[in-house]
Amino acid sequence: MVSLLPTEDEIILADSARSFLDEVAPVSRLRAMRDAGQGHDHDLWQDMSKLGWAGVLIPKAAGGADMGYAAANILSFEMGKTLAVSPFISTSVIAATVLRQLRTDRANRRLTEIAKGDLVYALAFDGAPKHLQNTPDVMARPSRDGFLLSGPKTLVMEGGVADRLLVSTKVKYGYAVFDIAATQTGLSSSPMNLIDGRDAVRLGFKDVWVSKDDLCGEIDQEEPILKRALLAGYAAVAAELSGIAAGVFALTIAYLKDRQQFGRPIGSFQALQHRVAHLWCEMEVTASTILNAGRMLDSDPDNADLAVSLAKVRAIRTARLAVGEAIQMHGGIGMTDALDLGFYMKRARVASEWLGDESYHTERVAQLRGL
Amino acid sequence: MDDLTSFRQETRDWLATNCPAAMRGPTDGDADICWGGCNWQFQSDAQRDWMHAMADQGWTAPTWPTGYGGGGLTRAQEKVLTEEMARIEARSPLDSFGLWMLGPALLQFGSEVQKRHHLPQITRGEIRWCQGYSEPGAGSDLANVQTRAEDAGDHYVVTGQKIWTSYADKADWIFALVRTDRDAPKHQGISFLLIDMASAGVSTRPIKLISGASVFCETFFDGVKVPKDQLVGQTGQGWEIAKYLLTHEREMISGGAQGLLGGRSVMKVLADAEADLKDATLRAEALACEIDTLAVELTLDRYKDMAEGGQGVGDASAMLKYIGTELNKRRHEVMMRAGGSDALEWDGVHGTLAAEWLRTKANSIEGGTSEVMLEIISRRILGLPG
């Protein structure tokens, strides 16, 4: 029986993350980056790494904190609340989960570098605007002790700043994942001008030669190396979305108590009270699915698919409701860039699309429930 | 083997021996439920044996103390019992307002004598209770109850009218909110009384529901003598007790969504009516319901874990009640659509689905309406101004 109570360690982690982020990485930090046209925050990532966040899923032997997926979700949730920008999900959740499974010296060295905050990874996964649509995608053909990669990748988060890329490809009889330098010859990269101001690129592979040694694990039918990493990524993005909802909700409640119309606070109008109360209920229900997804990834990862997709669907829906209600309940000022609400809305939209949208994860639930 | 693992094994073995085959598999609506009580006629020998076997174990009230007829289980053990019962689709041995509502309130506020007297009769299904809260003028505004209890020395004299009293015509006893002080502020003049329905001056009149059944009644008290030792807590403490009891009632009602996964799942109804899977609109709604059901179940579990960990559910029971009942209504809409014209008969190939669908409409009214739940959340949890 997994307990859906946070442990004492998890409560401490959440508290310390919250006080660090409130002080060091409030939304104003993202605003300043956006205004300066920066998509990556090197200093913040260094600070987070010193706190052990970069190595949250990395074994202690490789310098990590090895706290597990429920803990990673907690960090992701707290970062979502203040919209902190970091390569946490790409690097410390997805890449770390891939590298851990390899058990090679090289992979372990890279894990050590990740834990120190010295190595940033990006995941080059989707070839098309929808997750796992699979057309078009990067194809890998055998050539001289290695492979030639050709094809497009899109929405490569942290793709501009990453040192290394994990690239999913199709080979003739299955799938292969490569771990390559972001500077590989023949690789073209063009920045995406994302609405939420974060760093992402489109990649074009034109006969990019990669060595056999860059292959992660084996060529396979099922992408098993990536599978667990994707699950962990789905859950972490769901947690981030849940944090985004919580962050914007707090702003909304404060405004309802503060803003006066008709001689009283707008939060005294029942039409608004019932809508925020409903939203709060949705957030509570979603919070259960996030905690459960973390618990399942930690205790029974081979059977975590349902828990994870459930969490992502719920988190997408709840975040959409939260950011929409936030702007509506602020009235005109909600539409202005001077307030932070727009940042929440834009981050929520990107996070809803990244690593599988509502339809994708709903269909996964349908399959897993036998419909 | 840890304690829980061996408890699971023992429970599994015990259920295998003691749960009659006829008590496994989904119930077919209200008619299959065992309510107990003085006048209860068991629908079958299996139903009687099953209730007695479970009551002997204390498992009709698994977490109540053994001294009061309960099973003394921890929350973790209770979860194991629930899981093991679900595994063989064992039916609930006994459902009653005594188990769901009065019991928890007596455990908290009752005197030792009241607990020793009433609780074992509840767990053994000997006495059936009903709830006398609502009145014609006191629905959502429950604190407006007007039924009077006049102090007459060693007893009270109760006069007034209750309404929407579920199963009042079948119940042996009623727990009622009465006004003992007409001068005190509205919330402070209320007391919580236990009244024998066989007392002189108590009468009931059934009211027919849109689902065809007559589960609830008008209940009249005409100068009913009630001994003073049937007062729970102090005079004037009725509102506090009533609210505590309501949090349990609300958790129970919200759990309606939970049983459905084990019982008549939306997915199963859709799968049975295979052609409907091609209806993309219906399929999408069914999927949305399924997702919310899984998520709501996890939330009920999470709050039970919190309660076990010592954090009371308190006002958040309003959230559980609201989400559970609104979801249950949605699920039944989907099931009716899936059934098509076959689901339009009172007793057709889909059993009593139509009656159940109609009955779910009361879920978001009984025990406090959805609007009142949202009111509680916005005031007490979110701290919004009145």
Ligand SMILES: Cc1cc2nc3c(=O)[nH]c(=O)nc-3n(C[C@H](O)[C@H](O)[C@H](O)COP(=O)(O)OP(=O)(O)OC[C@H]3O[C@@H](n4cnc5c(N)ncnc54)[C@H](O)[C@@H]3O)c2cc1C
């Ligand atoms: C099937 C069924 C079984 C029941 N069983 C029992 C029982 O066993 N014992 C018992 O005591 N009672 C029972 N009830 C009664 C139930 O608790 C009441 O019906 C309920 O509390 C609502 O009261 P009301 O019917 O007077 O509606 P009203 O209070 O008149 O409400 C009418 C509408 O107004 C809304 N409303 C009221 N106040 C507000 C407000 N402040 N803000 C916004 N909206 C508001 C309500 O939400 C509702 O939509 C049962 C009801 C049903 C349907």
